[in-house]
Amino acid sequence: MRSIDVNAFKRIIKKYYMISATFLFLALSLLIVLPYLYGRPIANIYDLQFHLTRLQETFLNMKNGDILNLVPDVSTMTFGSIVYPQNLFYPVYTLIPEALIHLLIGNAWISYILFISLVNFLIFMSMFVTTLKITESKVAALFSALLYGFTQFELTYVFVKQDIAQAMALIFVPVIFYGAYLIFVGNYRRWYILSIGMTLLIFTHIISVFMVTIFIVLLFGLLIINKLTKREVFVRTSYFVLSGIVTILLSIFFLGPLVNNYLYAGGITVTKWNLYLSTVNIQQALFNFLPSSNGETTIGVGVSGLMSLIIIFSTFRKFNVLFKYLTGMLIVFFILSSNLFPWQIFNQKLEFIQSPWRFFLIVCYLLALISGYGLAFLLKKDSSIVATAMLVVFILVSSFTAANMYIKQDAADKPNEVKSFVTNYKFFEKFEVKSTILDYLPSKTGNQAGNLLNHSISGLNKGKNIRLSKYEITKNGVKYNAISSKNYSKIILPNIYYPGYHVQINGREIKPKINNDKLLVVPIKNGNNKVHVYYLKTNLQIVTLCISVISWIGIIIFISVMKYRIKSDIDFIHRKIE
Numbered sequence: 001m002r003s004i005d006v007n008a009f010k011r012i013i014k015k016y017y018m019i020s021a022t023f024l025f026l027a028l029s030l031l032i033v034l035p036y037l038y039g040r041p042i043a044n045i046y047d048l049q050f051h052l053t054r055l056q057e058t059f060l061n062m063k064n065g066d067i068l069n070l071v072p073d074v075s076t077m078t079f080g081s082i083v084y085p086q087n088l089f090y091p092v093y094t095l096i097p098e099a100l101i102h103l104l105i106g107n108a109w110i111s112y113i114l115f116i117s118l119v120n121f122l123i124f125m126s127m128f129v130t131t132l133k134i135t136e137s138k139v140a141a142l143f144s145a146l147l148y149g150f151t152q153f154e155l156t157y158v159f160v161k162q163d164i165a166q167a168m169a170l171i172f173v174p175v176i177f178y179g180a181y182l183i184f185v186g187n188y189r190r191w192y193i194l195s196i197g198m199t200l201l202i203f204t205h206i207i208s209v210f211m212v213t214i215f216i217v218l219l220f221g222l223l224i225i226n227k228l229t230k231r232e233v234f235v236r237t238s239y240f241v242l243s244g245i246v247t248i249l250l251s252i253f254f255l256g257p258l259v260n261n262y263l264y265a266g267g268i269t270v271t272k273w274n275l276y277l278s279t280v281n282i283q284q285a286l287f288n289f290l291p292s293s294n295g296e297t298t299i300g301v302g303v304s305g306l307m308s309l310i311i312i313f314s315t316f317r318k319f320n321v322l323f324k325y326l327t328g329m330l331i332v333f334f335i336l337s338s339n340l341f342p343w344q345i346f347n348q349k350l351e352f353i354q355s356p357w358r359f360f361l362i363v364c365y366l367l368a369l370i371s372g373y374g375l376a377f378l379l380k381k382d383s384s385i386v387a388t389a390m391l392v393v394f395i396l397v398s399s400f401t402a403a404n405m406y407i408k409q410d411a412a413d414k415p416n417e418v419k420s421f422v423t424n425y426k427f428f429e430k431f432e433v434k435s436t437i438l439d440y441l442p443s444k445t446g447n448q449a450g451n452l453l454n455h456s457i458s459g460l461n462k463g464k465n466i467r468l469s470k471y472e473i474t475k476n477g478v479k480y481n482a483i484s485s486k487n488y489s490k491i492i493l494p495n496i497y498y499p500g501y502h503v504q505i506n507g508r509e510i511k512p513k514i515n516n517d518k519l520l521v522v523p524i525k526n527g528n529n530k531v532h533v534y535y536l537k538t539n540l541q542i543v544t545l546c547i548s549v550i551s552w553i554g555i556i557i558f559i560s561v562m563k564y565r566i567k568s569d570i571d572f573i574h575r576k577i578e
Contacts, residue, residue: 025128047162083533109428126172170364177216195244271439286309301360312370337359
């Protein structure tokens with residue numbers, strides 16, 4: 001039997017480093033979800049059900065061949081079929097691959113798990129590629145990606161809270177930082193990377209945009225510590241502003257209507273928590289390695305974070321100015337995530353972020369980036385790099401696998417104490433369309449949520465002899481048969497109003513009135529009335545969509561021209577050398 005040529009193996013790894021790393025991350029992404037491929041599904045009755053329900057609308061449209069309506073403005077087959085404006089406030093653009101996997105696989109639970117695996121893979125790759133470009137160190141890139149991909153933040157939001165959109169934000173944070181790094185420190189002519197990264201984050205998880213924006217603004221300090229000339233500071237600042245403007249243009253078709261609808265509603269029914277009570281204490285943040293089915297008690301740096309902190313403390317003196325500055329930012333965001341920051345002062349103005357522990361999104365990124373950079377100082381020999389990598393992978397995979405197995409068992413043993421429960425495939429198929437979390441009703445409509453979900457026209461019009469015999473779902477709308485014993489000038493329909501909502505009665509469009517609860521009010525005649533409530537894109541949506549389409553075409557052309565010029569310059573230099 002021939003012995004294995006270790007040196008030949010090392011040469012192959014070095015030669016095909018990117019391919020080798022890709023296969024490693026792919027394998028790890030599958031290993032992470034193995035505990036969930038065995039046994040019955042585990043379902044979170046809040047976050048997971050909500051996210052799968054909003055995705056189900058896309059899946060059903062895809063299944064029905066309605067390709068042009070993959071991201072409908074309103075949900076009619078889910079969320080109680082009340083013509084609910086889900087995607088006007090929280091779109092599913094970057095989650096569409098999950099619906100496609102579901103269509104191909106057919107099994108809702110397996111599709112979701114495979115999508116999680118894909119998300120994990122993209123988290124690994126995003127961190128690996130951007131860190132490699134920033135540090136120019138394969139060692140730093142490898143270990144940063146490993147520590148980032150196994151962060152406690154991901155464990156909490158993917159497997160405990162099952163908030164897949166929040167977890168997906170981890171994919172875009174490295175891209176956004178790399179884009180900002182280029183503007184403030186590197187080649188600022190590649191400013192568009194920041195724009196694209198921020199736009200994708202906006203399309204994925206709007207609350208995370210707040211945390212990341214603070215992060216990017218604080219990076220302005222790099223212009224000061226680098227001792228640049230006034231002209232270079234002005235140029236780099238100008239490109240940063242340009243990047244921000246382009247970000248708005250690329251996403252204006254979503255942001256414009258979002259702001260307009262929010263202002264119209266005067267507030268929405270989204271869950272709001274006491275910010276200070278939603279922080280974590282220092283002890284929990286640093287030493288909470290044990291998993292739990294209760295997401296609020298799982299927040300912390302975790303095993304990967306502890307490893308990162310040890311590495312950072314061991315190598316800090318060797319850091320350059322950039323990484324010393326980032327270490328300072330790490331401390332700042334750690335404080336923002338904890339009860340050391342006086343969140344009581346900002347409780348009303350910033351209640352939309354729901355919980356300050358979301359700043360761990362930045363904490364976990366900085367921990368992984370800085371510690372990977374530090375580890376590159378400690379590891380110089382190939383043998384030590386391989387041995388350390390194997391040890392890190394073993395520790396992180398073991399801790400993650402054990403955590404996931406514990407989470408599943410905890411949900412099975414304590415169904416009345418935790419937010420998750422073990423179910424079966426058949427129930428899971430129904431479970432993912434049953435969410436009744438109506439976060440985007442106008443705040444004044446919240447007290448009528450029950451009547452809306454029950455399509456209770458009698459509950460909204462007490463003392464009036466009127467009923468609905470049935471309702472029928474239409475594209476972006478719902479039809480009612482409203483049966484009345486007499487003429488009424490004002491009947492409240494079980495539907496909210498936002499700009500873009502229209503009403504037809506017996507085939508004739510009318511201009512509805514709106515009551516104090518932001519519900520539609522229409523006249524009804526004696527007998528059978530065919531009522532059709534539906535949504536059409538507003539003029540604002542059409543205009544902003546045109547702006548965004550033109551902006552996307554423009555940025556694609558700009559990037560293509562830039563790459564062509566770079567290639568042409570390189571070819572010209574090579575010809576001159578020859």
